[in-house]
Ligand SMILES: [Zn+2]
């Protein structure tokens with residue numbers, strides 16, 4: 520019994536999935552299974568990420584905290600998403616991927632607009 524189990528685990532760990540560079544991961548926030556495309560590192564459903572990069576893509580950060588989406592904005596006609604690490608406070612801008620949730624992005628834009636217009640304009 521025990522031996523069969525350990526053999527199964529070994530086979531699983533050495534499967535091709537764990538060797539490729541593009542990372543698939545389970546979202547640490549909502550549990551969505553995210554298929555990596557080599558560019559995006561955040562969950563398309565809730566836009567959360569993990570603090571694993573010092574610079575985008577290098578995977579050199581040792582923090583590993585959850586990166587929460589805090590705002591989105593346009594920069595040179597490109598939409599950008601700002602993440603902030605809930606553990607250490609590190610902020611990082613990411614490109615928004617085509618499959619990212621528009622609902623979450625819109626709610627981020629609305630909350631940013633609310634802050635901007637707070638006290639200056641009524642709905
Ligand atoms: Zn998620």
Ligand SMILES: [Zn+2]
Pocket residue numbers: 570582583584604605606607608609
């Ligand atoms: Zn961090």
